[in-house]
Amino acid sequence: MILCPCTDCGNGICRIRDDVEAHLLWRGFKPEYYNWTTHGETSFRNDIGSYSLNVDDVNDDMEGLLNYAFGFESITADEHEEINKPDADAAKFYKLISDSQQELFPGCKKFSKLDFLVRLLQLKCIDNWTQKSFNMLLDLLREAIEDIRLPKSYYETKKIIQDLGLSYKKYDACRNDCILYRGPYEFKNECDICNESRWVVEDRTSKDISSKKNKKVEGKVMWHFPLTSRLQRLFMSSKTASYMIWHKEDRIKDGCMRHPSDTPSWKHLDYQDTNFAADPRNVRLGLASDGFNPFGTMTSTHNT
Incomplete structure (x- = not known):
C-alpha cells in the first residue's frame, strides 16, 4: 500500500499500486507535487527555492546581469573610451553599462536609469499593465520629477532593454x-x-x-524564440550553470526513476552516441505539451 498522489486523494489515502496507477491516469497528479517527499524522495536543496517574484525584495545586480548577458568581464564606461572600434555586441554592452551607471535623475542614488526601466518592465509583466497605462506612467513621472532620464514610450523602453538579448x-x-x-x-x-x-x-x-x-x-x-541564445545564457549565469550539469554531478543514483536521466531512453542515447554523452554540457531536448489531454478522455489536463 502506498499513498496516492492523485488530485482527489492528495497523498492522504493509501491504496494498492494498481489503484494508484489508475487514479493517476484518469485524475492526474496533485497540483504542485514536484518533490516526491512522501514517496522516498529527499527534499530539494534550499537554494533552489530561493527565487521570489516579490518586487520589494529584489536586490538588483545590474552589472552582473550585463556580464551574464554578454559574457564580458566587468568594465566601466571610462574604460570603454580606451578601446577602439568595438564590435556590435561590445557597443551594445558599453551603452548598457553607461545606462546602468547613469543616475535616474540628478542626486538619485537608489536607481540608475537601467535599474529603473528593468523594474518598470518587471511590474508591467507581473501585473499585466497595458501599453497605454505604461506610457501614461512614463508621462506622469517625467512631469513630476524634473530632469528624470526616462524614455517617452513603451516602444522606446523596449529599444533600450532589447540589447540585453533573448530576442524573438x-x-x-x-x-x-x-x-x-x-x-x-x-x-x-x-x-x-x-x-x-x-x-x-x-x-x-x-x-x-x-x-x-x-x-x-x-x-x-x-x-x-531562438533556442541557442537562451541555452547559452543558462550556461553564462552562475545561478543556473550548475543546474545544467546537475544530471551528471549531483543526481542521486540509487536506481529510482526521478529524472529523465534515470530512464532507459536517456541511457540508450548515451550508448548510441558516446561522444555526445561524454560532455554533460550537451543539452538534450524533448517535446513538451502544455495542458495535454489525449482524445479528451481524461478529467484533468497535464503537462508532458
Missing part, C-alpha cells in the same frame, strides 16, 4: 498553418496551398505587401 522574431503565418510567410513566401498575399488570405481584411487593390497605402492586419502570427 515574428512571422506571419497561414491561418490554416500551411506555411510561414518567409523566404519564397515573404511577399505573398495568400497561401499557395489553401488560398486563404494572409490578412484579416483583404485589400484587393494591392498586388504585394510593399505598398504602404493601407495598414493591413495579419491573420495569424507565429512568435519564434
